[in-house]
Amino acid sequence: MPLLFYSMHHNSPTPVSITPSLNSTKKSQTIFHLLEWKKCLNMRDLQQIHAQMIITGFIHHIPSLTKLISHSISGDSTGLTYASMIFNHTQQPNIVIWNTILRGFVNHKLPKRALLGYVDMLQESRTIPDRFTFPSLLKGCAQSLDFHEGKILHGHIIKFNLVSDLYIETTLITMYAACGDLNSARAVFEKMGQRNQVVWTSMIGGYARNHYPTEALLLFTEMEEEGEDPDEVTMVSLLSACAELKDLEYGKKLHLRIRESDMKVCVFLGTALVDMYTKCGELDSARKVFDELPDRNVVAWSAMISGYVQNNRSKEALRLFKEMVTESDQNPNEITILAVLSACAQVGDLDLGRWVHAYIGRAGLKNYISLQNSLIDMYSKCGRIDTACQIFYDMPERDVVSWNAMITGLALHGLGKEALNQFTLMQTAGIQPDDITFIGVLSACSHGGLVQEGCRHFQNMKVQYGIPPKLEHYGCMVDLLSRAGLLEEAKEYIREMPMKPNGAIWGALLSACRVYNNVELGEEAANHLLNLEPENDGVYVLLSNIYARKQKWEEVRMVRSLMHKRGIRKTPGCSSIVVDGVSHEFLVGGHSHPESEKVHLMLDHVTQKLKLAGYVAETSEVLLNIDEEEKEGSVSQHSEKLAICFGLLKTRAGTEIVIMKNLRVCTDCHSAIKLISKVFQREITVRDRSRFHHFKDGFCSCRDYW
């Protein structure tokens, strides 16, 4: 009596009949066809087929058994477990079955198990590997960057006389390139008798991923000279090389070629295009590609979101992230979250930052340390240095980046002593500081006015740690000495530094010259800056303020006419505040905000109250920032004041955090906000370019310049 079982395709009720006769070719083909019938089988179906195979005896039909295992490993981890169970019950598996199970381990990101299996295969099973064995194993080595094992496998390949197999050669190139040994990869490539599209692509990809983008593009030229055409995969590597080089022209050419060819813009290729465009700063083109993608996975979303972040367009990044969470079926992964946290830090969106913090726990994201590091950075840049400390304290393991984030965060909050204390603890913990650490340390000294400590750390960095100071370190020193009023000493550092000082360095000196009324050095710094950055409106303003303080009106007029002649306008100050998860932006004297009427009424109210409390607007400097007609009104309408008024309007209590872009809090606003905090009983935190200013009860936490 024949056995009946229903096929797994539920709307196809045709029963398949199988008689338990072993060596019948016809019947064995039935099972075999069944296994070939669908590309993807679920566990239930597989188990049914497996059961039938045992009952009918087809379990001994090797091709069918291989197919069964092959189907099983193409599923999830349950499938792999099932496959290895079947495998373990197979007596004397042949090489084909071995190859299949080894591939299963590699494809499930278990390269170590694959290698152990291979050793078993050689030693226990005494089975000789063939040309199908090594591609999977080498792919595993490439995955886990197992250079040592990879080289051993290369030895085996030679021993088993398989060196001139095209597939093996390709995976050898991939393995060596993944492990960073481009010379060996190239050596394999050069020795090859024939090279197809895939071979070229794997060598090009090797250069691209090892940060040799020029070599990648050069090799592509050779590939074309040899008459091989690129395909989608080649294009992905080429685009990533263009992204690294920020070579928009080349990138556009590739995009054009893709459009003119019959290549399909799949997620992979689309993401590579998005990445290329964002790295080249062409966000609109990137977004266009992104919007036209038929389906978007996490990687595509992450590429677009971090593209916005890298181009300082965090508001758009967060808008897109919210769309991803609400309107797509894709779950943010570690990389998405890293970008989003950095966006939260940029715009000061503490609410969303907290949501993301909770999400990390809820989603059970891996890559724990970098996420915690990012959280530290986010909290400290959103004004919550206390929470940042707590996270740091709770971390079971910390790396250099964790310590750097903590030191930089403390420095940003003007907590110089605490930052230096943290640096000491870091050394006690045996963590080797790097160049970034010293940027944190030196900027902590600079914000805390700790001149001697700063100089000592600068020396130690060179002598004790052997870290050669970069431009940024000299910048910190110039800033440190300048802020402390040691202008000549700052100048000495500029003279001594082995590289050409950049705008930031002359800018630090110039700002200090304004504070300490040093016309001579100020002129010198400004002249350097006007050469380096003729478009920088701040320079003209600072210089004219320096002259104005000394009542050199002729010079003031000269600077202003120069500015006018060059067609440079002062970029308006911009501040933002997040209320109920929405970031609101204000420009100086601006009326662009939908509720600006109310905000200006509030500002009038605030000004009245401040006057009663004895506030007199300080206008001697700022009035020169702006065109004559705007003078009177604009002083009291600085963007940070508008943002603060919005906060007073919209929130009942708590801490307001105002983020300023491209500016420092000016003297006038500083004294005004001190009073607001007292009169309105609010804690206000203002974050400007370089630091936080916490205002409470008429006092400010920061100590410099005021």
Add this chain to the structure above:
DNA sequence: ATAGGGTTAG
């Protein structure tokens, strides 16, 4: 019956 090259961060 079994095999190869690819995208997001730092």
